[in-house]
Amino acid sequence: MEKIAPEKTRGTFKLFLGYAPGVGKTYNMLSEAIRRRQRGEDIVVGVVETHGRPRTAELAAQLEQVPRKKIEYRGVVFEEMDLDGVLARKPQIALIDELAHTNIEGSKHRKRYEDVLDILAANIDVLATMNVQHIESVAPTVQSVTGIQIRETVPDWLVQRADEIVMADLTPEALQTRMRRGDIYGVDRAEKALANFFRRGNLIALRELALQHVTKAVDRTLTAYMDAKRIQEHWAVRERVAVCISSNSASQILITRGARIAEGVGGELFVLHIDTGSSDEEQSTLATNMQFARNLGAQVTTIKGTSVAHAAAEFVREKRITHIIFGRTAVSGFRKYLYYWAIQHFLSEAPNVDVHIVTQHRERE
Structure with a gap:
């Protein structure tokens, strides 16, 4: 029987x-x-900002446009996208430029991206644009690099909600050439822009940030596909480093090692604690370790379990980890036997993963 798509x-x-x-x-x-x-x-x-660029205006003129809504504010008439007009027209697809734009007072929503949410909810597809510096979590980094305050932002969850992300890319050198020709701003503004926001160092850093976001989006898409298809194999397209920590303060050495490996391979960093029961004093040290991990950009997870080996293997499978780091204290006798048994148990349960065992100095009692 033929399946009907939802x-x-x-x-x-x-x-x-x-x-x-x-x-x-x-x-x-x-x-x-x-x-x-x-x-x-x-x-x-719905709305396209041509910024006086002739080639962009020529393309926009070839498409039907919903007339903009005129709103008077403090004696001045502004033009904003007519959200109600787009919804009433009910096309298959609406084009909406510059998601981070703040609407003039008197509009239905404060931000243009909120208009987009209404349009999507009405079962209308949206093609939209924005620059990476307007992503909320990226704005502070951009400000520190460029010295320019980013006033308009969109929340990270909106970008993560995108079904597709396409990067409009151009090398910094080509972009500077376009600027000098007057293709972006008027020639009279070009030199000032090239000496400020459009400095080569700024453009290289901004491009790197945009590439990172596109990489994460592709990774999320691949993960969703593998989950939907129930693919159990380890497709190590992107490196993911997990560090298994305890309440031992020496765990910070493991976290640092993991962060270096993740940075070296261009991967994500995860920190995992398997809670088998601990005292209040241990909880305090553990909280410090976890905050240390977050400060290094790690995704921190706690799992309750009786078997560290089994819980760690499950985590590796679920998150598709490619490297995992365990600590080894200088123990002997039966405790040493238990440690090696746990590692062997993990290896027998986990999928293909690179295992790093880092020696830690045991804390003095």
């Missing part, structure tokens, strides 16, 4: 992400929209 209940969200003005986000979005319209899809422009 009915679509919300719009698909495709985000064109850039690292600076002028890399081609809006141009790429419009180009895709024109191709899809030629294939018969019903597309309208």
Whole structure:
């Protein structure tokens, strides 16, 4: 019997992400929209900011546009996207530029990305654009690198919600060339921009941040695909480093080692504590270790279990870990036997994973 696909209940969200003005986000979005319209899809422009760029304006003019809404504020008339107009028109796809934009007072929502959520909820697909510096968690880093305050941001969860992320990419050198030609701003503004935000060092750093976000999005898509298809094999497309810690203060050495490995292989860092029961004093040290891990950018997880080996193997499978680090204290006798038995038990249960055993000095009693 032929399976019937479930009915679509919300719009698909495709985000064109850039690292600076002028890399081609809006141009790429419009180009895709024109191709899809030629294939018969019903597309309208909710809002596109051309910034006086002739080539962008030429593309936008080829598409139907929902007239903007005029809102008077303090004696001045502003134009904003007409959310109600887009919803009433009910196209298959709406184009919405610059997600981080703050709407003028008197609009239905404070932020443009909130308008997008309403459109998606109405089962309309959205093609949208934004630059990486407007992602909430990235803005402070960009400010410290460029010295420019980022006033408009969107929450990270919105970016993570995107069904597709496309990076509009251009080398910093090519972007600077476009700036000098006057393709981005007027020639009169070019030199000032090149000496400030568009300095080569700034552009390299911003591009790296954008690439990192696209990599994470691809990784999430792959993980979701593997989960949906129940693929158990370890596809080590991206490195993931896990550190198994205890309440021993020496665990911070393991976390540091894990952070270095993760940085070296360009991977994610996870810190795992398997709770088999501990005293209040141990809990205090454990909390310190966990905060230390978070400060290094680790994703920290606690699992209750009676077997460290079994719980760690389950975690490796679930998170598709590629490297795991265990500590080894200088113990002897029966405790040494138990340690080696636990490692052997882990190896027999875990999928293919690189195991690092780091010797720790036992704390003095």
